[in-house]
Amino acid sequence: MVAPIASGTVTNPSPLAPRSLKANDPCWCGSGKKFKRCHKVSSHNIAPGRQSPMRSVPPEIGRPPYAESGQPVRRPENPVQSDDVIKRMRVAGRAAAEVLAETGAAVAPGVTTDELDARCHEACIDRGGYPSPLNYSGFPKSLCTSVNEVICHGIPDDRALLDGDIVNLDVTIFLDGVHGDTNATFLVGEVDLPSRRLVEVTRECLDRAIAQVRPGRPFNVIGAAIQEHAEANGFGVVRSFVGHGIGEQFHTDLHVPHYYEPRLTRLIEEGMTFTIEPMITIGAWDHDLWDDGWTAVTVDRQRTAQFEHTLVVTADGCDVLTRI
Numbered sequence: 350m351v352a353p354i355a356s357g358t359v360t361n362p363s364p365l366a367p368r369s370l371k372a373n374d375p376c377w378c379g380s381g382k383k384f385k386r387c388h389k390v391s392s393h394n395i396a397p398g399r400q401s402p403m404r405s406v407p408p409e410i411g412r413p414p415y416a417e418s419g420q421p422v423r424r425p426e427n428p429v430q431s432d433d434v435i436k437r438m439r440v441a442g443r444a445a446a447e448v449l450a451e452t453g454a455a456v457a458p459g460v461t462t463d464e465l466d467a468r469c470h471e472a473c474i475d476r477g478g479y480p481s482p483l484n485y486s487g488f489p490k491s492l493c494t495s496v497n498e499v500i501c502h503g504i505p506d507d508r509a510l511l512d513g514d515i516v517n518l519d520v521t522i523f524l525d526g527v528h529g530d531t532n533a534t535f536l537v538g539e540v541d542l543p544s545r546r547l548v549e550v551t552r553e554c555l556d557r558a559i560a561q562v563r564p565g566r567p568f569n570v571i572g573a574a575i576q577e578h579a580e581a582n583g584f585g586v587v588r589s590f591v592g593h594g595i596g597e598q599f600h601t602d603l604h605v606p607h608y609y610e611p612r613l614t615r616l617i618e619e620g621m622t623f624t625i626e627p628m629i630t631i632g633a634w635d636h637d638l639w640d641d642g643w644t645a646v647t648v649d650r651q652r653t654a655q656f657e658h659t660l661v662v663t664a665d666g667c668d669v670l671t672r673i
């Protein structure tokens with residue numbers, strides 16, 4: 350018998366795993382669990398489903414400029430924000446965190462991603478906010494739901510979550526003229542060990558990156574912390590999607606890569622507001638885009654996880670605005 354592996358080590362596939370092992374057989378690792386509940390890697394690859402009609406937002410709710418046209422018009426926005434913007438972002442950030450928790454509480458096998466979208470939509474409106482994704486560059490829903498191999502920007506549809514899936518919910522709320530942006534990856538029922546480890550390491554990557562933020566340091570310390578921890582655990586870091594400046598606009602032109610970029614020597618300054626949102630992969634980190642123009646999936650269709658916070662840089666570190 351092989352000793353049960355510590356939850357810090359993922360050896361998959363293992364040379365010790367008999368090829369003939371069936372899903373319900375005891376796992377080769379000696380944990381006493383069924384193979385399918387332990388080291389068997391679930392596939393459950395996903396396909397586009399059917400989308401419900403676009404939801405509406407009551408007229409009394411303040412809307413971002415793109416809400417009607419679907420076209421965000423970018424204007425230069427100083428990454429160092431005024432005290433007034435920061436004050437409003439603290440409120441929006443907290444609201445985003447609450448909406449994420451409320452929506453995430455509904456995650457369960459059998460629940461469709463469209464049902465999660467409805468819940469997020471209502472939770473934003475309940476707080477007097479507009480769900481920022483809705484019609485942002487034409488995005489048709491109020492929430493991004495990214496299941497299994499979907500890296501980001503999955504569109505909610507009629508697919509019911511399956512036991513063993515992982516799903517990222519990316520919530521952004523526009524409240525009192527500013528955005529708060531946060532996401533987390535949730536486990537659906539009983540999830541295999543490699544996926545659980547992926548989710549855990551991704552959360553740690555975000556925590557380690559946040560711990561690096563302080564005025565006077567170059568922006569590249571953020572990606573360095575993430576890449577180092579991901580790769581030490583055998584995982585990959587997505588390059589094509591980055592963190593971003595945020596404030597009165599959803600995305601400003603400040604880019605925050607999640608990999609080490611030595612040329613990124615710009616210094617972090619007090620009062621800057623931006624997101625960090627690492628996307629970490631079990632396998633390849635390159636992506637394919639579905640025909641819907643939004644859904645980004647890993648090229649090898651292996652799983653990926655993400656966590657995101659919006660933060661403001663303080664005199665000696667940063668405040669996470671999207672923590673309850």
Ligand code: MF3
Pocket residue numbers: 481482483485486488493502519520521530593624626657
């Ligand atoms: N919330 C995502 C981010 O973290 C952006 C989603 S854009 C959308 O930057 F249009 F897909 F909503």
Ligand code: CO
Pocket residue numbers: 530592593624626657
């Ligand atoms: Co973001």
Ligand code: CO
Pocket residue numbers: 519520521530531532626657
């Ligand atoms: Co987001």
